[in-house]
Amino acid sequence: MTQPGKADAAADVLAGGDTRGDGPRRRAGAGPRRGAPLPLLLPALVGLAFLLLPLVALLVRAPWAGLPEQLTSPEVWQALQLSLITATAATAVSLVLGVPLAWLLARTDFPGRGFVRALVTLPLVLPPVVGGVALLLALGRNGVVGQWLESAFGITLPFTTAGVVVAEAFVAMPFLVISVEGTLRAADPRYEEAAMTLGASRFTAFRRVTLPLIAPGIAAGSVLAWARALGEFGATITFAGNFPGRTQTMPLAVYLALQSDPAAAIALSLVLLAVSIAVLAGLRDRWMTAAS
Amino acid sequence: MTDTPRAAGEEGPGPDKGYAPESGPGSDSDADSGSGSGPDSGSGSDKGLDARLVVHRGSFHLDVALTAAPGDVVALLGPNGAGKTTALRALAGLTPLSEGGRLRLDGAALDRTPTESRPVGVVFQDYLLFPHLSALDNVAFGPRCQGVPKARARAQAAAWLDRMGLADHAGAKPRRLSGGQAQRVALARALAIRPRLLLLDEPLAALDARTRLEVRAQLRRHLADFEAVAVLVTHDPLDAMVLADRLVVVEHGRVVQEGTPSDIARHPRTDYIAQLVGLNLYRGQAEGHTVRLDAGPEITTTEDLGGPVFVAFPPSAVTLHRDRPTGSSARNLWQCRVGGLETHGDQIRADLTGELPLAADLTTVAAAELDLRPGAPVWATVKAAQTHAYPA
Amino acid sequence: MTRSARRTHRTRPLQVAAVGAAALLALSACSSSDDPGSDSTKSDASASSSPKLSGTVTVFAAASLKESFTALGKEFEKEHPGTKVTFSFGGSDTLAASITGGAPADVFAAASPKTMAIVTDKGDAVGTPSTFVRNQLEIATLPGNPDKVASLKDLTKSGLKVVLCDKTVPCGAAAQKALDASSLKLTPVSYEQDVKSALTKVELKEADAAVVYKTDVKAAGDKVEGVEFPESAKAINDYPITLLKDAPNAAAAKAFIELVQSAEGQKALTAAGFLQP
Numbered sequence A: 001m002t003q004p005g006k007a008d009a010a011a012d013v014l015a016g017g018d019t020r021g022d023g024p025r026r027r028a029g030a031g032p033r034r035g036a037p038l039p040l041l042l043p044a045l046v047g048l049a050f051l052l053l054p055l056v057a058l059l060v061r062a063p064w065a066g067l068p069e070q071l072t073s074p075e076v077w078q079a080l081q082l083s084l085i086t087a088t089a090a091t092a093v094s095l096v097l098g099v100p101l102a103w104l105l106a107r108t109d110f111p112g113r114g115f116v117r118a119l120v121t122l123p124l125v126l127p128p129v130v131g132g133v134a135l136l137l138a139l140g141r142n143g144v145v146g147q148w149l150e151s152a153f154g155i156t157l158p159f160t161t162a163g164v165v166v167a168e169a170f171v172a173m174p175f176l177v178i179s180v181e182g183t184l185r186a187a188d189p190r191y192e193e194a195a196m197t198l199g200a201s202r203f204t205a206f207r208r209v210t211l212p213l214i215a216p217g218i219a220a221g222s223v224l225a226w227a228r229a230l231g232e233f234g235a236t237i238t239f240a241g242n243f244p245g246r247t248q249t250m251p252l253a254v255y256l257a258l259q260s261d262p263a264a265a266i267a268l269s270l271v272l273l274a275v276s277i278a279v280l281a282g283l284r285d286r287w288m289t290a291a292s
Numbered sequence B: 001m002t003d004t005p006r007a008a009g010e011e012g013p014g015p016d017k018g019y020a021p022e023s024g025p026g027s028d029s030d031a032d033s034g035s036g037s038g039p040d041s042g043s044g045s046d047k048g049l050d051a052r053l054v055v056h057r058g059s060f061h062l063d064v065a066l067t068a069a070p071g072d073v074v075a076l077l078g079p080n081g082a083g084k085t086t087a088l089r090a091l092a093g094l095t096p097l098s099e100g101g102r103l104r105l106d107g108a109a110l111d112r113t114p115t116e117s118r119p120v121g122v123v124f125q126d127y128l129l130f131p132h133l134s135a136l137d138n139v140a141f142g143p144r145c146q147g148v149p150k151a152r153a154r155a156q157a158a159a160w161l162d163r164m165g166l167a168d169h170a171g172a173k174p175r176r177l178s179g180g181q182a183q184r185v186a187l188a189r190a191l192a193i194r195p196r197l198l199l200l201d202e203p204l205a206a207l208d209a210r211t212r213l214e215v216r217a218q219l220r221r222h223l224a225d226f227e228a229v230a231v232l233v234t235h236d237p238l239d240a241m242v243l244a245d246r247l248v249v250v251e252h253g254r255v256v257q258e259g260t261p262s263d264i265a266r267h268p269r270t271d272y273i274a275q276l277v278g279l280n281l282y283r284g285q286a287e288g289h290t291v292r293l294d295a296g297p298e299i300t301t302t303e304d305l306g307g308p309v310f311v312a313f314p315p316s317a318v319t320l321h322r323d324r325p326t327g328s329s330a331r332n333l334w335q336c337r338v339g340g341l342e343t344h345g346d347q348i349r350a351d352l353t354g355e356l357p358l359a360a361d362l363t364t365v366a367a368a369e370l371d372l373r374p375g376a377p378v379w380a381t382v383k384a385a386q387t388h389a390y391p392a
Numbered sequence C: 001m002t003r004s005a006r007r008t009h010r011t012r013p014l015q016v017a018a019v020g021a022a023a024l025l026a027l028s029a030c031s032s033s034d035d036p037g038s039d040s041t042k043s044d045a046s047a048s049s050s051p052k053l054s055g056t057v058t059v060f061a062a063a064s065l066k067e068s069f070t071a072l073g074k075e076f077e078k079e080h081p082g083t084k085v086t087f088s089f090g091g092s093d094t095l096a097a098s099i100t101g102g103a104p105a106d107v108f109a110a111a112s113p114k115t116m117a118i119v120t121d122k123g124d125a126v127g128t129p130s131t132f133v134r135n136q137l138e139i140a141t142l143p144g145n146p147d148k149v150a151s152l153k154d155l156t157k158s159g160l161k162v163v164l165c166d167k168t169v170p171c172g173a174a175a176q177k178a179l180d181a182s183s184l185k186l187t188p189v190s191y192e193q194d195v196k197s198a199l200t201k202v203e204l205k206e207a208d209a210a211v212v213y214k215t216d217v218k219a220a221g222d223k224v225e226g227v228e229f230p231e232s233a234k235a236i237n238d239y240p241i242t243l244l245k246d247a248p249n250a251a252a253a254k255a256f257i258e259l260v261q262s263a264e265g266q267k268a269l270t271a272a273g274f275l276q277p
Helices: A009-015 A038-060 A064-072 A074-107 A113-120 A128-139 A146-153 A161-186 A190-197 A202-213 A215-231 A234-240 A250-260 A262-290 B025-033 B084-092 B135-145 B150-163 B179-191 B209-225 B237-243 B261-266 B271-277 B364-370 C002-010 C013-034 C040-048 C063-079 C092-100 C113-121 C170-181 C195-203 C214-219 C230-235 C250-261 C263-271
Strands: B049-057 B060-068 B073-077 B102-105 B120-123 B197-201 B229-234 B246-251 B254-259 B280-293 B298-313 B318-321 B332-344 B347-354 B358-363 B377-382 B388-391 C055-062 C083-090 C107-109 C125-135 C137-141 C162-165 C190-192 C209-213 C225-227 C237-244
Touching (some): A038 A262, A064 A262, A074 A113, A074 A161, A074 A202, A074 A215, A074 A250, A074 A262, A113 A161, A128 A146, A128 A161, A128 A234, A161 A215, A161 A234, A190 A202, A190 B120, A202 A215, A215 A262, A234 A250, A234 C195, A250 A262, B049 B084, B060 B073, B060 B084, B060 B229, B060 B254, B084 B120, B084 B197, B084 B229, B120 B179, B135 B150, B135 B179, B179 B197, B179 B209, B209 B237, B229 B237, B237 B261, B246 B261, B254 B261, B254 B271, B261 B271, B271 B280, B318 B358, B332 B358, B347 B364, B358 B364, C055 C063, C055 C092, C063 C195, C063 C214, C063 C250, C083 C092, C092 C107, C107 C250, C113 C125, C113 C237, C125 C250, C125 C263, C137 C170, C137 C195, C137 C230, C162 C170, C170 C209, C170 C230, C170 C237, C195 C209, C195 C214, C209 C214, C214 C225, C237 C250
Parallel strands (some): B120 B197, B197 B229, C055 C083, C055 C107, C162 C190, C162 C209
Antiparallel strands (some): B049 B060, B049 B102, B246 B254, B280 B298, B318 B377, B332 B347, B332 B377, B347 B358, C125 C237, C137 C209, C137 C225
């Protein structure tokens, strides 16, 4: 029972490529390891160094002596807590809105779909501060939609924690949409058809078949979105302002600390860094490997 | 597999009783149709499948009429691109019918019924078992979608897997199943929704030769037990002939021939079918025992016919000679040239060109004695008794 | 640092142009009136710099100086053909950090003595910096002042959305000083990272009022309305300017500082809303 040597296992999962085959799962990598060619290895290592060097510098120059004092300050914990809550909420918003949007882009055909896809990625290229101003113009007290939100529901978003979530979701959601859409495109749409022949509505097919199939893509997209939301600065401070405990997230605290006390700023950066690494590493182990 | 139970008959197997009401979607639509929902099945003309599958897509046009009584197994046979899979998708509702198409199942019109509401089960070519679900949950998926409580759906699924001889693999994920096992899970999954129409798309194509033999025999038993209409699509004549009661041959989106496997094997009407069943086939005008072939020469047959006819004979009926045979009783004698040679089992198949293009089978020894090689001139004779003429 | 620079660029180019044009008009009016009778300032400048000035003068200046300094730079280039003035506007503390980090600058004009001290403490300045202008706080309200804000105390009214600068930046520190001096407790909706973004919130009508500098209110034109308040006298910001030790073009830099401190320079700066020292 020879299987055609198809892509790697991850792609298999996404495409549901291999539903048969009783032979040993072919994992080409199990054989003797081959050395990476130099033209790949060299730039790869330079790239790694390039990414890690600023972090190393941060560690080297960190005011280790003052660190305990920083870490016990209630303001830092307040900002950290707010950062974690808003980033998670923004990721949740992105999931609820972004996954259906990705499905729409990947699985339906409508005029101007390519254009819509380009629009979705707009927040990626927009300077975050511009995004914040755009959000103010849209959802602010006098915004296009915002004034209606206020008159009809009494909802104002600027200067509120909800505003932070909105700003972070605005910047982070494209990462999720792009990631999920890519996974959806790679997944075999015929699984949805198979589910429909079994009596599943299109939504049930999506929920019970497609969603589990693209779970790795959703997980990857969520992690990206979460990380982006956690580090968000420009859109947040522009749209939601800066008030400790309400809208002052860690990046804002870091930036403002940098104005008066660079050592404190470094300490705060380290805290943010440590927490995000811990969370990302934890999730990666849980989600990314669960797929295979 | 001697105890293979009836798939979904009125006398369901033991485990099915008590928890599985005989009210699958099939039975529902049965009742909806309001006609002959009693056990006297088969008597009403509106039982079973009555469809005209019309699909226009770009330059491709499909127009296939298909009828079948409950219990029938119909095979759609045709070359790649003939429109078989499109026909199957139209039956399942995955491709909409175009103007002029219609689809009735057990008296109920299904044209406008969405896929998920049709009492139609499908076994896909590569099975499409949901990779994240166990075999059991794959089979339970359909009943769950129909609102059967989880525990009961799983019990039903377990019974189906048991019938397929897969009780030991209920917990396995599809990737752990062999090709044959996956095929049976796919069949169980399609049958678990108690369909009134079972569709199988190239059910054996994904299997290797050895597994195929075994699975084909199993599938034949399961299909024989299935009491509603089964339609399978295949490009393999052997699969079609073994599994189906009736063949519908489709070429270029049209039905070119229809009948029992033996009828089609004996009376091919297109080159494609003739090639599938391994016959030399010619069209011509009959006048008594002589048929003037459209291809040129005349041929003498045993049948006494008039008007347009087909003449067919197997390659093994052809005898080749190095020199023009003298005193031969064969009246059908043509001068040919060897176009190509290939081994065909323990025989040599010679493709001849010339007066009449034909295929001839001969033993390796005979081929050597005749010193056959491409381009060599030969004389071919066919005894009239071995030809078969029938009205076109 | 790029962030604050970008923010500054973004702010209302129309207003910038308008103010710049106004300042230029004032300047050219000066010089044209100076022209006929051989004028003191000009001859002074040319006399003090015996060799002919040339090359590029690099000026690091606080963001609030952008409009007036840009106009003065143009004037300087006109007076000294062959010279070119390039500016780097930004937050004073960021600029100070660049200078101590070795950025090649000739002149540093800061928005507070505190930020200037960063440079002088490192010994990067020549001599003692001198205060060339002062900036006073003002309340920026929505056009027409719909909330009838008349004093600093009025800002503490509940329901009023007020933004302040963060205490870590000079305008925030000054506002806090004014509030403390009058024993007022004000809870804003946001502590903005710089004066321009505080003003933007009012311009976009997201906030009802902000405590910013007079110069900012002026630059914003009719998008905001300024309300002076007496407590601002207790929190006036001095703007020091200095020649830098490693100045690549010290001669021209000196001439530029002289221009800033001259009558012409002061006229341009007061036109932008600054107070004379």
